[in-house]
Amino acid sequence: MGTKPRWMVLWVAILAGPACDVEDSGSRDTAREAQDDAGGETVAEDGSAPDVPHAEDGTVPDVPSGDTPADVPAELSVDGPVDGPADVPEDVPPLDPTCGVERGNTSRAELAPQEPADILGDQPTPRYVHLSWLSNPATSMAFTWATRDSSAGSMTSSTIVEVCEDAAMTTGCLRVDNIRRGPGIGAVWHLPYSSAWKTIHKAEVCGLRPSTTYYYRVGGSAGGRDVFSTPAPFTTAPPAGTTPRFTFVAMGDSRGAPDRLSRTLATAIATEHPAFVSFGGDFIEDGTRQSEWDAVFEQCEEAMRSTPILPVPGNHEKAAVGFYAQFLTPGNQNYYALTYGNAVVVSLNDCWSGAGLMGTYGVACGGAMIQPGSARDEQAGFMDAVFGAAVDQPWRFVVHHRPIYSETSDLTHGGTFNSDLKSAWAPVFDRNRVTMVFNGHDHYYQRSVPIRGDRAAAGPLDGVNYVVTAGAGATLYDVRTTSMVAATRSAIHYTAVTIEGPTLHFAAVELNRDTGAVIGTIDTLDITR
Structure with missing residues (x-):
């Protein structure tokens, strides 16, 4: 029958203070099976499944604000490692506790790839970049993009988002270049109807300022080589309840x-x-x-x-x-x-x-x-x-x-x-x-x-x-x-x-x-x- 094509889906959660101060970090993966009606579990780093309630259809219900544990190690860096939460300016709203927490998707831990997180394949150029929201639109943004791979051995696993305060990408920048991977975080996904090897990269940036324009680029890095998309702007929403046009x-x-x-x-x-x-x-x-x-x-x-x-x-x-x-x-x-x-x-x-x-x-x-x-x-x-x-x-x-x-x-x-x-x-x-x-x-x-x-x-x-x-x-x-x-x-x-x-x-x-x-x-x- 031949080799089935593969589509990898990578999830990265990036939690940062506005002006790109790091508050905490984490990563999740999203993957779904075409006819899987049984649902799945989010799996912790040690392989254990947390006690997360599931509906009868296998989906995970929304977590009310304030009820999500913030158990995320500080493994992201802004010009060096961060040992703990950074100081956050007084005008920064508190982090949405649900931001950066992948919720409601089936996680196939048994399909987690073993490859390191810093691989650039033979076609690592980001494609099909688009934006959406998972959490509070005033303080976050979600990103999705794809990379192509010619074979299983040439996949691009490196998943990086840079967010800056200026179009030149030089001021107040957050570069995430130490992405954790593991069960429930990175997962291989097979799409039998796909005609090419493909990796889907997903990330969420949290802790941004409301009503603020930022600039971003997405891509990967390995061996001193960076491959990124062209910088583009996005603007966060105004605070809920306010009345700007x-x-x-x-x-x-x-x-x-x-x-x-x-x-x-x-x-x-x-x-x-x-x-x-x-x-x-x-x-x-x-x-x-x-x-x-x-x-x-x-x-x-x-x-x-x-x-x-x-x-x-x-x-x-x-x-x-x-x-x-x-x-x-x-x-x-x-x-x-x-x-x-x-x-x-x-x-x-x-x-x-x-x-x-x-x-x-x-x-x-x-x-x-x-x-x-x-x-x-x-x-x-x-x-x-x-x-x-x-x-x-x-x-x-x-x-x-x-x-x-x-x-x-x-x-x-x-x-x-x-x-x-x-x-x-x-x-x-x-x-x-x-x-x-x-x-x-x-x-x-x-x-x-x-x-x-x-x-x-x-x-x-x-x-x-x-x-x-x-x-x-x-x-x-x-x-x-x-x-x-x-x-x-x-x-x-x-x-x-x-x-x-x-x-x-x-x-x-x-x-x-x-x-x-x-x-x-x-x-x-x-x-x-």
Whole structure:
């Protein structure tokens, strides 16, 4: 049968004080098996498994703030070894105790590689660099990149992130060059659908200052040789509950058109300068094909290098390991929440049964989602908990793939599929006063009238505004309108939300299908509290 290709996933946790003072350090690995529904354990350095509660599906629940042990040795260096916690300036917020702690992913300790952590293979150049968040967005950033290997003996294991305060990468820099590896930290991952040896490197930097622009590069080092990506900036979020002006972009459904996705994403970022991009699923046609993921990151790397991407899975991701391996997302990687200033964004998985990783279209997005006691109810409870605690976040958003309200003329995408979600989640949106719900799946733009209790509401603050934004590159559908539709158009597009204190401005922007140039504004909505 020949030799199976291999994909290595490396996890590095970097905990630093702002101005790059080291507070503590650690490392974790993330790896998932395509059909492993049994879950796994985080394994300590001595090989023992800590007492971590697991849900019935094998996932590890989120750890409440303050409950995570900080048992991490000081093995990182800033111009030399650090024997203990560094002095932290008075204006530095306390470290998020969950930052740098890998949580919710299956760790395959028995597959831990034996290679040292400082190897550069024959193709060590970082590729497909992109950003996301695992922890507090005001004080952290997560990084993912890939390296290629021609064989098992040429893998690149060295995993380094440098973060500095200036573009020249000379001021206040943290260089992490002594990465620990071991059971539960580094793990070999085999992807039978991958056509090339590949190493995925993952890292999280913690203890940064809010509302601050840093510069970073990722790569590796061995034998006095450094191989790094081109430096790029990123900016941390404002403190939770504050009200500075910011914009985020929502879009979805490129599905096999990475060139159009690249143009759409590049135009949206250049035009809106968003703090982050929420992507509503269906990046690719088949989530089990690594070649499709590679094409996305090959085309979109430049756009993704400085703007965090917050993905939710669609039906074409197929709940495959390929989706989970490409991104760093919080919690169990199926649903999570992001607090940004005075807004909170909840990302859900409506293609997940809660029974583990599913690899086929029918199982991943079939009837299992609507059964009582399933992931539907689990995610409803998660929303209630998040929104209930968001006392300083009046602007509330939800992102998931399949639309609850959609008037597509493509009947294969309507019917009971959407009705099941409506009965499961619409009451949750109503009682938590969600401002907007963003969906994909139906390839066009549509905004509903405000809806509450399945009826039109008086104004945009009296109901939920449902937006279908599925025009990032996939083949478009025809549209139709009813009394529940405020605006609709079959077009390549993105949507943008700008928040400044008590005001919100929403816009849907149409782009040229071939060039990505802005054609004009499809729709706008202004809300004032």
